[in-house]
Amino acid sequence: MQPVLPPGPEGLPYFGNAFQFRRDPLAFVRGAQRAFGSVATVRFAGFPVVMFFRPEHVRYFLIEQPRNFTNREVARGLRRLLGDGLLTSDGEFHRQQRRLVQPAFHKRRVESYADIMVRHTCDMLDEWQSGARIDIARAMQELTLRIVAKALFDVDLKAENAQLGQAFRQVIENPTQIPWSIASIQLDLPFTPYGKNMAGRRTLDAYVYGLITRRRAEGRDTGDVLSMLLAARDDDGAAFSDTQVRDQTMTLFAAGHETTANALAWTFYLLSEHPAVRAKLLAELHTVLAGRDPTVDDIARLPYLDWVVTESMRLYPPAWTQGRRAIEAFDLEGYTFPAGTLVLFSQWVIHRLPDVWGDPDTFRPERWDPARGESIPSGAYFPFGGGPRICIGMPFAQLEARLLLATILQRYTPQLVSGFPVVPRPRVTLRPKYGIAMTLEPAPALVPA
Numbered sequence: 001m002q003p004v005l006p007p008g009p010e011g012l013p014y015f016g017n018a019f020q021f022r023r024d025p026l027a028f029v030r031g032a033q034r035a036f037g038s039v040a041t042v043r044f045a046g047f048p049v050v051m052f053f054r055p056e057h058v059r060y061f062l063i064e065q066p067r068n069f070t071n072r073e074v075a076r077g078l079r080r081l082l083g084d085g086l087l088t089s090d091g092e093f094h095r096q097q098r099r100l101v102q103p104a105f106h107k108r109r110v111e112s113y114a115d116i117m118v119r120h121t122c123d124m125l126d127e128w129q130s131g132a133r134i135d136i137a138r139a140m141q142e143l144t145l146r147i148v149a150k151a152l153f154d155v156d157l158k159a160e161n162a163q164l165g166q167a168f169r170q171v172i173e174n175p176t177q178i179p180w181s182i183a184s185i186q187l188d189l190p191f192t193p194y195g196k197n198m199a200g201r202r203t204l205d206a207y208v209y210g211l212i213t214r215r216r217a218e219g220r221d222t223g224d225v226l227s228m229l230l231a232a233r234d235d236d237g238a239a240f241s242d243t244q245v246r247d248q249t250m251t252l253f254a255a256g257h258e259t260t261a262n263a264l265a266w267t268f269y270l271l272s273e274h275p276a277v278r279a280k281l282l283a284e285l286h287t288v289l290a291g292r293d294p295t296v297d298d299i300a301r302l303p304y305l306d307w308v309v310t311e312s313m314r315l316y317p318p319a320w321t322q323g324r325r326a327i328e329a330f331d332l333e334g335y336t337f338p339a340g341t342l343v344l345f346s347q348w349v350i351h352r353l354p355d356v357w358g359d360p361d362t363f364r365p366e367r368w369d370p371a372r373g374e375s376i377p378s379g380a381y382f383p384f385g386g387g388p389r390i391c392i393g394m395p396f397a398q399l400e401a402r403l404l405l406a407t408i409l410q411r412y413t414p415q416l417v418s419g420f421p422v423v424p425r426p427r428v429t430l431r432p433k434y435g436i437a438m439t440l441e442p443a444p445a446l447v448p449a
């Protein structure tokens with residue numbers, strides 16, 4: 001007997017909601033929440049996916065019952081690129097890998113990367129020119145890729161950057177798992193989406209395997225993540241295979257730059273659209289830094305910067321949705337969901353729930369000021385996920401976003417090119433569909449707050 005699932009948006013016979021979803025995923029998920037409230041079932045060619053829309057659901061899946069919800073089979077497209085890396089593995093294997101990589105993300109360790117973050121940003125700024133027009137999304141992607149490569153793998157990507165950055169873009173912009181789309185036709189030709197995806201993957205694989213081979217041959221311990229992975233032994237005393245090291249390395253490369261780059265690009269966009277917020281932020285930077293480059297110790301003295309970044313990731317969460325598959329049956333919202341149920345909960349929807357946020361579509365960093373006493377229920381804001389699988393790179397990303405913004409904004413004021421279409425495109429991450437064209441105006445002479 002078919003289980004009774006919550007109602008959801010009307011779809012086409014057989015195809016269900018596939019085309020509506022594909023046309024505009026963001027509008028579709030938000031529309032489903034508005035129409036159905038707490039929960040809705042959507043169907044893709046007969047396969048039901050249950051979308052949950054409340055903060056308490058996020059707590060349930062990520063914090064209270066994480067072991068009953070696997071992400072292994074959910075992100076199949078991602079798995080093709082990342083293999084059995086941290087993001088795409090599960091169970092005991094995942095826990096073991098997470099323990100192994102964790103030291104690279106301890107507070108002290110992450111703080112030691114601050115210098116790399118600021119130095120690479122200054123290198124980029126030395127190449128920028130006043131009045132130039134750039135794609136800030138692309139610039140941030142190249143910068144964050146260089147930073148993660150240097151901090152975690154001790155490699156200087158300056159020469160290879162363009163090639164690697166492009167390979168990541170080829171993979172992300174040409175997903176091969178979109179049902180009923182040309183993208184899912186597996187023809188490995190230079191002009192098909194699948195072919196472009198595969199070409200990107202081959203470039204990345206060649207790079208990462210080359211790196212592993214070089215490091216194994218050198219036998220030196222640089223104290224970075226790659227050294228940790230190469231020195232690690234499993235419970236039977238065996239070293240990791242090249243494939244295992246490759247999967248973890250690729251995961252950290254991919255997860256470690258694309259999301260932060262998008263967070264920064266969206267923040268520049270919001271600041272450009274909200275000059276009053278930008279002026280307030282610049283005043284804070286001037287008071288605390290007076291034009292010098294920021295250090296780790298400055299971050300705690302820049303609360304407005306903190307609220308700006310936090311608020312930007314509320315409105316434009318780089319990870320815009322998360323999915324899980326139930327291992328065993330579970331009860332929620334008065335329904336019994338069978339084992340195998342696919343569930344989805346979306347930052348894009350929950351970060352904009354009107355009953356939680358009041359003015360959900362307004363960019364208002366002040367809402368994060370603790371003195372204002374606006375209370376936000378746990379589970380309503382989760383740009384980094386939550387529970388035992390919370391983003392391992394969160395401290396890295398938090399520090400990086402703040403340091404980069406503080407460094408860049410003291411030298412330039414990126415201003416959106418008038419009339420440029422800024423369109424969020426939800427893929428694995430939430431990226432601007434056409435990039436974000438900005439003119440680099442010099443930072444104004446600053447007045448203290």
Ligand code: HEM
Pocket residue numbers: 071086087088098148251252255256257259260263317318319322323382383384385386388389390391392393394396397
């Ligand atoms: C603004 C930047 C970032 C955002 C919004 C973000 C978001 C997320 C989210 C939502 C998850 C949970 C995925 C899930 O459970 O389904 C996650 C996991 C992960 N992130 Fe991030 N991330 C960011 C930056 C980073 C950085 C800088 C790194 C590494 C240097 C990183 C590495 C990872 C890894 C390895 C996982 C998998 C963790 C696990 O499952 O144990 N992320 N991230």
